[in-house]
Amino acid sequence: MRCRSYALVATLAVLLAAAACSKxxxxxxxxxxxxxxxxxxxxxxxxxPRPVSPTSGTQIANAAQPITLVAxxxxxxxxxxxxxxxxxxxxxxxxxxxQTKDGVAEGTGGRTSVTLDALPAGKDYYWHARxxxxxxxGVFGPSLKFTVGPAIxxxxxxxxxxxxxxxxxxxxTLTVTNASRVGPVGTISYRFDLSTSxxxxxxxxxxxxxxxxxxxxxxxxSVLATNxxxxxxxxxxxxxxxxxxxxxxxxxxxTQVTIDLNAVIISFPDAPNPxxxxxxxxxxxxxxxxxxxxxxxxxxxxxxxVDWPNIPFFGDPSVPVWANQWYFAxxxxxxxxxxxxxxxxxxxxxxxxxxxxxxGPDGGWTSPMREWxxxxxxxxxxxxxxxxxxxxxSTDQRSNIVVQPWVDSSAx
Amino acid sequence: MRSLLAFLVGAFALGGVAHAxxxxxxxxxxxxxxxxxxxxxGNVTSQSYxxxxxxxxxxxxxxxxxxxxxxxxxxxxxxxxxxxxxGYLSQTQANVTFTAKExxxxxxxxxxxxxxxNSSSMRVKLQPYVLLxxxxxxxxxxxxxxIAGSDVTSSLGTYGVTLGTDLSGGNNKxxxxxxxxxxxxxxxxxxxxxxxxxxxxxxxxxGMNVSRAGIGxxxxx
Numbered sequence: 001m002r003c004r005s006y007a008l009v010a011t012l013a014v015l016l017a018a019a020a021c022s023k024x025x026x027x028x029x030x031x032x033x034x035x036x037x038x039x040x041x042x043x044x045x046x047x048x049p050r051p052v053s054p055t056s057g058t059q060i061a062n063a064a065q066p067i068t069l070v071a072x073x074x075x076x077x078x079x080x081x082x083x084x085x086x087x088x089x090x091x092x093x094x095x096x097x098x099q100t101k102d103g104v105a106e107g108t109g110g111r112t113s114v115t116l117d118a119l120p121a122g123k124d125y126y127w128h129a130r131x132x133x134x135x136x137x138g139v140f141g142p143s144l145k146f147t148v149g150p151a152i153x154x155x156x157x158x159x160x161x162x163x164x165x166x167x168x169x170x171x172x173t174l175t176v177t178n179a180s181r182v183g184p185v186g187t188i189s190y191r192f193d194l195s196t197s198x199x200x201x202x203x204x205x206x207x208x209x210x211x212x213x214x215x216x217x218x219x220x221x222s223v224l225a226t227n228x229x230x231x232x233x234x235x236x237x238x239x240x241x242x243x244x245x246x247x248x249x250x251x252x253x254x255t256q257v258t259i260d261l262n263a264v265i266i267s268f269p270d271a272p273n274p275x276x277x278x279x280x281x282x283x284x285x286x287x288x289x290x291x292x293x294x295x296x297x298x299x300x301x302x303x304x305x306v307d308w309p310n311i312p313f314f315g316d317p318s319v320p321v322w323a324n325q326w327y328f329a330x331x332x333x334x335x336x337x338x339x340x341x342x343x344x345x346x347x348x349x350x351x352x353x354x355x356x357x358x359x360g361p362d363g364g365w366t367s368p369m370r371e372w373x374x375x376x377x378x379x380x381x382x383x384x385x386x387x388x389x390x391x392x393x394s395t396d397q398r399s400n401i402v403v404q405p406w407v408d409s410s411a412x
Numbered sequence: 413m414r415s416l417l418a419f420l421v422g423a424f425a426l427g428g429v430a431h432a433x434x435x436x437x438x439x440x441x442x443x444x445x446x447x448x449x450x451x452x453x454g455n456v457t458s459q460s461y462x463x464x465x466x467x468x469x470x471x472x473x474x475x476x477x478x479x480x481x482x483x484x485x486x487x488x489x490x491x492x493x494x495x496x497x498x499g500y501l502s503q504t505q506a507n508v509t510f511t512a513k514e515x516x517x518x519x520x521x522x523x524x525x526x527x528x529x530n531s532s533s534m535r536v537k538l539q540p541y542v543l544l545x546x547x548x549x550x551x552x553x554x555x556x557x558x559i560a561g562s563d564v565t566s567s568l569g570t571y572g573v574t575l576g577t578d579l580s581g582g583n584n585k586x587x588x589x590x591x592x593x594x595x596x597x598x599x600x601x602x603x604x605x606x607x608x609x610x611x612x613x614x615x616x617x618x619g620m621n622v623s624r625a626g627i628g629x630x631x632x633x
Binding site: 041042043044045046047048050075076077078134135136137138139140141142 | 492493496497499500503569572573574575576577578579580616
């Protein structure tokens with residue numbers, strides 16, 4: 001009986017010892033055992049994620065940033081809960097890191113991606129990724145190289161013509177000197193904006209044209225308001241990258257009526273049409289008064305860039321003449337005109353007798369200009385040329401045309 | 413482990429007292445030393461061997477302590493995990509192979525109950541027994557990878573692989589053993605033991621069941 005009791009005690013003791021061993025764990029391995037953990041969860045093994053894109057050697061335009069890196073999800077022996085670290089460096093050894101993205105959650109579809117912050121342009125970059133799962137930090141996978149292209153910079157175009165503040169026709173041609181540029185640009189286009197406000201609060205006219213060889217021009221498709229001041233500026237844009245310049249300096253112009261000599265009906269017998277004559281003179285001012293109570297002076301001052309020679313007035317050398325005044329009238333929607341008074345050498349720019357009711361009948365014009373009597377405020381065209389009346393000709397040169405309202409002080 | 417050793421010392425002491433109380437056992441039955449070996453069965457089949465010591469503490473009751481090695485008790489998890497890594501290596505390398513073993517070194521102590529035999533002649537010839545014990549098993553994850561026959565386990569980092577503890581290292585885990593056998597005395601001092609053991613190692617993953625069947629050859633004192 002005693003032996004059985006002792007056996008029972010011994011059995012119970014063994015069971016208790018076994019139970020105690022299964023519950024308790026030493027905080028650290030014994031010194032005689034290998035350094036192996038006790039009662040800790042097994043950590044998974046991790047294979048590095050393989051890079052997918054951008055592939056090695058990819059060229060990426062600077063304007064195409066930000067760049068997204070894509071890696072194939074890592075193989076982990078205990079799936080779930082992996083996070084990723086992406087590194088970008090400027091050297092293959094990753095000694096000079098440009099950017100690090102850590103703690104990127106694993107993506108779906110077998111791939112994980114991250115979008116980088118903008119990288120400096122014009123450089124080569126190397127990138128790789130690693131995975132961390134269940135306490136195991138994997139190694140970085142293979143690295144790939146990509147290149148970010150140079151930055152594209154487009155300077156503002158420079159306005160060329162018309163000069164700021166100039167008077168122009170109601171369909172002027174605006175021209176800029178092409179914008180300077182840095183980087184791999186494609187085709188550049190120029191957007192011309194016109195506004196009646198210098199602040200460009202509202203755009204009256206806008207148009208986009210492709211860059212010319214050294215200059216680029218734009219002409220509005222429809223006429224602008226007459227006698228109105230417009231402001232204009234130009235912006236250049238690279239159509240490939242979408243990068244634009246800043247706007248050019250703001251210029252202005254004032255529209256005025258212009259006369260196309262090719263369309264003018266010459267109303268003096270045998271007078272030539274000077275449309276093709278070289279413009280070698282510029283009118284400075286036109287001063288006239290059609291008041292019948294005045295001498296009716298008409299003074300068209302001008303300067304020439306080349307010599308306008310004197311010729312004898314109908315063969316009389318004692319009467320040297322060198323220019324004719326021209327007048328243009330809009331009658332029934334058409335422009336009529338012709339050479340008027342001669343300018344005699346050494347006797348200035350003024351001619352008398354050009355009163356409102358005389359300029360037409362006394363001009364030697366054909367009809368309807370012969371019956372023309374300009375109304376005060378009516379737009380009348382003025383021009384100067386070398387002798388062009390009654391067969392008198394010299395070097396066939398002319399000035400520009402100025403259009404301005406007819407003045408008759410009697411109507412005030 | 414220290415508490416278990418303390419228990420065994422006490423058990424031997426109790427055994428001596430019980431022996432003094434019940435009357436002296438035959439001189440050949442007081443204690444035994446045995447070496448054993450055989451096959452181990454679990455997820456994989458391998459070999460096991462070891463050494464056992466025991467002493468009689470009461471009539472038909474012995475306490476024992478045994479230690480040994482199971483050469484490979486790898487679970488299916490180990491092979492599956494190793495296959496994942498091998499598959500990854502195969503994406504860029506040819507002729508990738510791997511071995512995944514999980515050798516176990518164990519030490520247990522317990523109680524052996526000799527089944528009483530009515531016929532004195534049968535008792536002399538056969539000594540069936542059952543036993544129960546507990547202890548510790550040191551489980552090692554012995555995994556290696558080779559590429560074209562060259563072992564690359566130590567340089568897996570260059571191939572983009574980091575092994576976790578599921579494929580490397582090892583740890584100590586509790587172990588419970590139940591079993592039985594038949595002892596066949598040979599002469600006055602020797603013992604032939606046909607034995608079976610079932611062991612349960614309480615690992616963190618899927619746990620390990622290891623059965624051992626073999627023979628032992630011992631000396632009786």
